[in-house]
Each structure stands twice: as C-alpha cells, then as structure tokens.
Amino acid sequence: MNDTQTGGADLASAPEAWLRENPKLSNRQIFRHALARFAEQDPRLVLLEADLGGGGDPFEARHKGRYFNLGICEATMLDMACGMAHVGHVVFAHTFAPFGAMRACEQVRLAMAYPRANVKLVCDYGGVSGAFFGPTHHAIEDLAILRAMPGMTVFSPADGLETILATREMIQYDGPVYMRLGRNRVSRLEEPREGFALGRALCLREGTGVGLIAHGEVGVSVALEAARLLEGQGVSARVVNLHTLKPLDEAAILETAERTRLLVTVEEHNILGGLGGAVCETVCTHGPARQVLRIGIQDRYDPLAGSHESLLRGHGLEGAAVAERILVTLSRPQEPSLKPV
Amino acid sequence: MTAATTNARLEAPGDDVLGPLEAHARHIRRLIVRLAATPAGCHLGGSLSLVELLVALLGRVMKINPSAPGWEGRDHLILSKGHAAAGLYAALSEFGFFDSEELIQRYNAEGSRFTGHVNAKVPGVDFSTGSLGHGLGLGTGLALGYRLKDLPNRVYVICGDGEMGEGSNWEALQVASHQRLSNLTVIIDRNGGQNDGPTESILTQAALADRLLMFGFEALEVDGHDLQALCQALEAPATGTAPRAIIAKTQKGAGVPLFKGKGPHYAVFSPEQLRRALLSMGETP
Numbered sequence: 001m002n003d004t005q006t007g008g009a010d011l012a013s014a015p016e017a018w019l020r021e022n023p024k025l026s027n028r029q030i031f032r033h034a035l036a037r038f039a040e041q042d043p044r045l046v047l048l049e050a051d052l053g054g055g056g057d058p059f060e061a062r063h064k065g066r067y068f069n070l071g072i073c074e075a076t077m078l079d080m081a082c083g084m085a086h087v088g089h090v091v092f093a094h095t096f097a098p099f100g101a102m103r104a105c106e107q108v109r110l111a112m113a114y115p116r117a118n119v120k121l122v123c124d125y126g127g128v129s130g131a132f133f134g135p136t137h138h139a140i141e142d143l144a145i146l147r148a149m150p151g152m153t154v155f156s157p158a159d160g161l162e163t164i165l166a167t168r169e170m171i172q173y174d175g176p177v178y179m180r181l182g183r184n185r186v187s188r189l190e191e192p193r194e195g196f197a198l199g200r201a202l203c204l205r206e207g208t209g210v211g212l213i214a215h216g217e218v219g220v221s222v223a224l225e226a227a228r229l230l231e232g233q234g235v236s237a238r239v240v241n242l243h244t245l246k247p248l249d250e251a252a253i254l255e256t257a258e259r260t261r262l263l264v265t266v267e268e269h270n271i272l273g274g275l276g277g278a279v280c281e282t283v284c285t286h287g288p289a290r291q292v293l294r295i296g297i298q299d300r301y302d303p304l305a306g307s308h309e310s311l312l313r314g315h316g317l318e319g320a321a322v323a324e325r326i327l328v329t330l331s332r333p334q335e336p337s338l339k340p341v
Numbered sequence: 342m343t344a345a346t347t348n349a350r351l352e353a354p355g356d357d358v359l360g361p362l363e364a365h366a367r368h369i370r371r372l373i374v375r376l377a378a379t380p381a382g383c384h385l386g387g388s389l390s391l392v393e394l395l396v397a398l399l400g401r402v403m404k405i406n407p408s409a410p411g412w413e414g415r416d417h418l419i420l421s422k423g424h425a426a427a428g429l430y431a432a433l434s435e436f437g438f439f440d441s442e443e444l445i446q447r448y449n450a451e452g453s454r455f456t457g458h459v460n461a462k463v464p465g466v467d468f469s470t471g472s473l474g475h476g477l478g479l480g481t482g483l484a485l486g487y488r489l490k491d492l493p494n495r496v497y498v499i500c501g502d503g504e505m506g507e508g509s510n511w512e513a514l515q516v517a518s519h520q521r522l523s524n525l526t527v528i529i530d531r532n533g534g535q536n537d538g539p540t541e542s543i544l545t546q547a548a549l550a551d552r553l554l555m556f557g558f559e560a561l562e563v564d565g566h567d568l569q570a571l572c573q574a575l576e577a578p579a580t581g582t583a584p585r586a587i588i589a590k591t592q593k594g595a596g597v598p599l600f601k602g603k604g605p606h607y608a609v610f611s612p613e614q615l616r617r618a619l620l621s622m623g624e625t626p
Contacts, residue, residue, distance in 0.1 A: 046489070068485070071519070073512035076478040080516070083482020086467060087490065107509075110472055111479065115461060 011037040015164040019188065027163040027217060028124040028181045032057050034167040035092060039063050042171060044090040050077045052095050074104040081119040082111030090118055090171060096130070097123035097139030097180055101146055112176040113149035120170050122179045126156065127218060127268030128297065128312065129183035132305040139180075140297045143215075144273025146178045147246050153177040154246040155198055156216035159187035162243060165196045173198065180216065182268075185308065187217040189224075199244045201252035207236035210326050211260035213253060215242050215275040218268040218317060222295070225319025226266075226326065233327060245275060250282050257288040262330060264293045268317060271296040293329055295322050354572050358401065362568050365435055366396045367622075370596045372431035372441055374610070374618050381449035381457060382609030386593030388428030389604055390532035390565070391499060394589055395432035397571040398497055398528075407437035410464040416494055417467055417483055421476020422501035422530060423459035430455055430463060438465040474507025476500060477527060481517045484525040484584075497575075498527045502546045503535025511556075514586075518557030521582035526575065527558070530565065532591045536606055550588045558586040565589025566596075597622055 009017035011033060019025075025033070036058035039045040047059045049069045060067040070077050074095050081091040093100070100123040101108065112119045123142070130137030146154045153170075155177060157163040163181070170177045177198075191204045201213075204220070205227055214223035220241050227237035240256050242249060257263055263283065267275040276294035283290050298315050312318060316325065354362075369392050376383045398418055399405060406412035420429045430448070434441040447453040454462040458471025468479050480498035487494045500510060517525050529549060533540050540546050553560040559580060563570045574587050594604010599621035610618065616626040 066489070068520075070516050073516060075474075075509045076481065076512035076516055079475050079478025079509070079513065080482030080485065082468070083479040083484075084486035084489075086479075086483060087486035087492075089486055089489065106472060107475070107478070110469070110475060114469060 011164065012041075012168075015161060019160045019164075023188070024186060025160065026182065026184050026186055027157055027160055028183065030160045030163045031122060031167055031179070031181060032059055034164045035059050036062050038168060038171055039066065042090070044088065045171065046084060046089045046091050048077050048081055048091060048093040050074045050095045050099070074099045075107045078104045078107035078119070078121065079111045082115060082117040085118040090120075092120045092122055094122045094124075096125040096137060097142045098125065098137060099123075101139060101142035101178070105145060108146070108178075109149055113152050116151050116175050118174050118176070120177045120179065122181065124181040124183055126180040126182055126216065128302055129185065129268070129308050131183070131308040131311055134305070135301040135303060138302065140270045140301075141273070142178075142180060143245055143267070143269045143275070144277065147274070147278065151176060152246055153198060153244065154180075155244045156180040158214075158217050158220035158241050158243055159189045161189070161193055162196065165193065166198060166243075169198050182217055183308070185217060187221060189220070199247045199249060201249040202241040202243070203238065203252070204241050205237065205239040207238040208260055209235040209237060210262045210264060210330065211238045211240065211256035212264045212266060213240045213242050213256060213275065213279055214266040215245060216268050218312060219266040219275070222317055222319050222322055223264075223266040226322035229319055229323040230326060233323070235327065235330065242275060245278055248278055248282065250286070253279055253282045254286055254288060257283050257290045262293065262326065263290050264295060264322070264326060266317070266322065267296045268312070269296055270299055272299055291329070293325060295325070353569050354401065358572075359568055362396050362400050365400050366392050366568070366596070369396065369428070369431045369435050370622065371619065371624050372434065372444070373427050374597060374615065374622070375445055376427040376431065376448050377608045377618075378610035378612065378615035379445065379448050380609075382607060383427035383448075383457070384424040384606060385427070385608040386534060386600075386604035386606050387422060387501060387530070387532060388425045388431070389594050389596055390591040391425055391428050391530045391589075392432070392596060393566050393568050393571055394499055394528055394530060395428060397568055397575055399432055399436045401572055402575045403495070403497065405436070405465070407465065410438060414494065417480070417496045419468055419470065419476040419480045419483075419496070419498045420459050421470055421480075421498055422473065422504050423470030423476075424457075425501075426455075426457060426459045426471070429459055429466070433463065433465040439463075473501070473504040474509040477510045477513035477517070480525055480527070481513045481520075481522060484517065484522040485520055487524060488522065494524070496525045498525070500527060500529050501535070502529055502531045502533065502549065503540045503543070505529065505546050505549065506544045514553065514556045514558065517584045522584045523579045523582050525584040526587065527584070528587045528589055530591055531588050532593045534593045534606060550586070553586040553588070557583055559583045560586045560588065562588045562590065565591035
C-alpha cells in the first residue's frame with residue numbers, strides 16, 4: 001500500500017488519471033483506495049475484515065469508525081454483514097477467495113444470496129494467484145459455486161479501471177455481489193471501457209475467425225495476447241470481456257457464436273462450472289452449433305510450489321499456448337455432428 | 342469459576358403482569374399442539390420448551406409493533422434454532438402479528454409462507470433460520486449495526502443447547518464480546534435434547550454458563566419456565582459493556598403433562614393424540 005501518490009488526480013472523478021499516477025497498484029490495492037474514496041461521500045459504507053486487512057488499508061486510515069477487523073472468523077463475518085446490512089449499512093466484507101466462497105459458503109448462501117442482502121463480498125487470491133502458498137490459498141471453484149446461487153452478482157475486473165468502475169456500481173446497486181480479484185498482478189488495459197456496466201459484456205476487439213470470451217484479469221490478458229498472435233497467423237479474433245458471470249450477458253455470447261467459427265473461453269478457474277460452463281450452457285440452450293474450447297484450470301489442484309505465471313502456464317493459460325490450440329482446432333475437420341445442417 | 346444465578350437487581354414483575362403473561366403462554370402452547378396435528382406436524386418438543394422465553398420477550402421485554410412489524414424503533418428477536426418455527430409462529434400470532442386461524446390453516450400448506458423452518462416472509466421475522474449456527478452471527482451484526490448508528494434498539498437471539506455444537510456460534514460469541522455489544526442478549530434454550538437424543542450423551546453442553554462467562558459475557562442461569570425469573574434476567578440493567586447470556590433451563594415438551602417431561606423432537610399428531618394432549622393440558626379439545 002505504499003506505492004500510492006496522494007494529492008494528485010481524484011480517483012472518483014478522474015479514475016484513469018489516478019491510475020496513471022499509481023501505475024504499480026494491483027486490483028486489490030486499487031479496490032481499497034476506491035472504497036476509501038467513495039466512502040467519503042457515502043456514510044453507509046462499512047468494511048469488515050477477518051484478519052486479512054493487511055495493514056495500512058486506506059479505508060481503515062480514513063474511516064476508522066466504519067472499519068471492523070473481526071478476527072479470523074469468515075463465517076461470522078458474513079452472517080454479521082447480513083445483520084448490518086439489515087440496518088441500512090452498505091457492507092463490504094473482504095477475505096481471500098477460498099475462505100469467502102468456500103469456508104463461509106453457507107453464510108454466503110443464507111446471509112447474502114437468499115435474503116438478497118446488500119452485502120458485497122470482495123475476495124482476492126482468486127484462481128491460482130496465491131501461487132506458492134499452495135492449494136489451501138487457491139480458489140479454482142469459487143465462480144462455479146457463487147454462480148449457482150440465485151440472486152448473486154458474480155464479477156471479476158479485467159484491470160484497475162474496471163475495479164474502480166465496478167466498485168462504484170456495486171455501491172449503487174442494492175443487492176449481493178461477489179467481486180473476485182487476484183493477488184499482486186498489475187493490470188492496465190488500453191482498450192476503452194465506454195459503457196461499462198455490471199452484467200454487460202464488453203467487446204474489446206472485433207474478428208470473425210474465432211470468438212474468445214474471457215473473464216478476469218488473467219483471462220482477458222491471455223485472450224488479448226492470443227488474439228494478437230492469431231492475427232499474425234491470418235486468423236481474426238473477436239475478444240469479449242465477460243466480466244460479469246452472473247447475470248450472464250447471453251446476447252453477447254450468442255452474438256459471438258454467430259459471428260465466429262469457434263468459441264474459446266479463457267478464465268483462471270476450473271473449466272467446470274465457471275465461464276466455460278456458462279458459455280456451453282448458453283450455446284447448448286439457444287442452439288447455435290458451435291464447438292467451445294475451454295481454456296482454464298484443468299480440473300486439478302496444484303500441490304507444488306510455483307510462481308503465478310508458471311502455474312498458469314501449466315494449465316495452458318498463456319497467449320501462445322491458447323493461440324496454438326486454436327490453430328490446431330481450426331485446422332482439424334469438424335466432427336460431422338457439429339456441422340450445421 | 343461459577344456463573345452468577347439470577348438475583349433481584351430489578352423489581353420482579355407482579356401478579357398483575359404475570360397473570361396475563363401466563364395466559365399468553367397457555368394460548369401459545371395450545372396453538373403449538375394444534376400445529377402438531379396439521380398434516381406435516383412440527384418440531385414439537387423444542388417449540389414447547391421455549392414458550393416462556395417467547396412470552397417474556399414478545400409480551401414484556403421487547404419493543405415491538407405488531408401492526409407495523411418493520412417499525413424502525415423495534416427490538417429484534419432471532420430464533421436461531423429455526424426448527425422451532427411452530428413455537429415462534431404461534432407466539433407471533435398470539436401477540437398480534439397475524440391471525441392464529443390463518444396460521445393453523447396455512448402452516449406448511451402449499452405456497453404458504455409458514456414453512457417448517459423460520460421464514461423471513463412471516464411478519465415479525467427478520468431472518469430465515471433453521472440451518473443452525475447463523476442466528477448469533479446475524480444478531481451480532483445487527484447489534485453492531487445499531488451501535489454504529491448510535492441507536493438504542495436491542496437484539497435477542499435464541500439458540501438451542503444442541504445448536505451450541507456449531508463452531509460458528511463460538512466465533513460470534515467471541516466477536517460480540519470483543520466488540521462489547523451490550524445491546525445483544527443471547528438466550529440458550531437448555532432443553533437437553535437434540536435431533537438424535539439427549540444432548541449430554543451426544544455432545545455435552547455442561548458448564549455453558551461458565552463457558553459464556555469466560556467468553557466475556559454476563560452469564561445468568563434461570564428456570565426457563567419461570568416467567569418472573571426470565572423477565573428479571575432479561576430486564577436487569579447492564580452492569581458494564583458485556584453482552585448478556587441467559588441459560589434457560591427448560592424441558593422439551595414442557596406444559597403438556599402427557600409427555601411427562603420428555604416431549605418428542607418432532608411430532609405429527611393424529612386427531613386422537615391431539616385430543617389427549619389438549620385434555621392433559623386442561624384444555625377443551
């Protein structure tokens with residue numbers, strides 16, 4: 001948290017300028033600055049921690065009376081969040097993704113989703129970003145679990161700007177939201193984000209050969225890199241940033257299916273039940289005969305130490321590997337059953 | 342270390358108060374027994390054990406407004422042992438939140454809000470409960486939320502003694518104590534029974550009062566069927582900033598002599614069983 005400039009651009013009114021002044025911040029650090037900034041105008045905001053505040057949190061520093069480090073008790077933190085929301089507070093609760101989505105899973109279900117409580121669960125350490133800390137600190141199942149809960153909004157920002165835009169929108173939205181962040185990666189996309197809204201996918205790049213649908217900062221950056229490499233091979237690629245897994249922008253998925261020959265999902269999550277699952281469900285339900293290539297965590301845990309990047313590589317989550325798989329798939333004759341009649 | 346037992350720190354409610362409260366308890370018990378005779382039956386033993394707790398709270402201690410259940414000045418009751426829904430619904434109807442005949446007709450009926458575990462769609466209920474170990478966390482959050490707003494609303498959470506096996510309760514107790522939530526009162530319905538049998542043979546809850554005292558609560562043990570003692574314990578002014586815990590010693594199936602102090606955890610009564618239960622209570626079937 002020490003890399004922040006102060007006194008420069010205002011995060012709320014000029015987020016892009018603020019991000020340029022703070023080029024080293026990860027999404028989870030940006031979230032903390034955004035919440036602290038928005039809390040200046042909104043006395044309803046409360047931040048709960050379960051001993052993973054990390055120290056030096058700008059919200060704690062600037063709004064001490066509304067910051068509660070409850071101790072190591074994720075389950076109780078989420079039940080409490082629901083109780084506080086019941087009295088009119090807008091409650092943000094933060095912990096690591098495995099603990100928020102899985103240790104406290106039933107609290108999320110019964111204290112957030114079922115009563116549609118105005119609680120925002122913000123979890124970092126999504127995917128394998130916890131890297132060498134091991135699978136106890138990885139979350140490769142969280143999106144599937146949260147997506148199955150009626151009424152939840154499930155979102156992952158692709159970069160710092162989306163983190164700020166989404167944080168502002170979550171505050172305005174009256175209902176439960178899960179925002180999944182990574183750990184220390186710094187993500188800044190150059191693509192414009194006009195019209196950003198939770199639940200509305202953003203087309204980052206047009207193309208007709210292959211449709212890459214991506215989720216989260218790793219998914220989107222891998223998809224964009226793969227698209228650039230494919231372009232060099234003469235394959236044009238559409239890239240859609242499906243930052244919100246729920247509510248799902250089915251129209252954007254179907255539009256991509258219709259405009260391209262192959263769908264590819266890219267996510268830092270198990271290929272079962274998350275983005276890959278959501279896209280397959282959508283195309284199967286609505287009928288466009290498209291093969292879906294699912295890039296993501298290959299349904300296995302990573303018990304050995306490794307950097308975030310090396311773990312991602314092990315699952316084929318890098319631009320070159322994705323481009324290669326796409327080229328192989330496109331060159332292979334399609335199965336008869338997949339041919340449109 | 343021994344927990345304090347009730348002492349007369351506040352003038353006890355007199356007969357003029359107790360008489361009507363006792364009448365409420367009789368009416369609620371009659372209703373609960375009738376709910377056991379509906380097609381789906383009810384968690385009978387644990388509904389009957391907490392009747393006096395509900396009467397003391399809803400009938401005297403709590404600020405409520407049955408005609409406007411969401412009134413901002415209200416105190417909150419969270420029945421964490423949400424399987425005792427029949428007891429809570431019966432009490433809420435007795436205190437005017439809805440009509441008792443509606444409850445009898447609609448309890449567990451198709452499309453009814455009166456589900457077998459406590460449903461937040463029922464007037465007077467804030468949170469759906471029944472999965473055990475959530476009420477204390479919810480109540481701790483409410484209490485912290487009110488304190489943050491500097492409001493005087495109070496929060497009462499009723500847990501079962503068997504329910505104290507859930508670890509989340511002990512998380513919440515630690516937090517409530519550390520945050521000094523003196524606007525929170527937890528009442529443990531110490532009826533000694535749980536789904537599969539006697540609590541003491543499954544997972545002992547001995548020394549609950551001492552444990553709560555050591556967790557930083559002001560802990561009291563009372564006879565959970567003694568309305569006077571319950572009111573005293575609930576209304577005693579706070580002695581400091583600690584939240585309060587009341588261990589209410591009760592009996593499953595209390596108030597229905599037919600059960601001889603050993604009421605069933607769950608019951609679906611036949612018309613004949615209903616008749617015998619009501620007769621044993623001195624009620625007209």
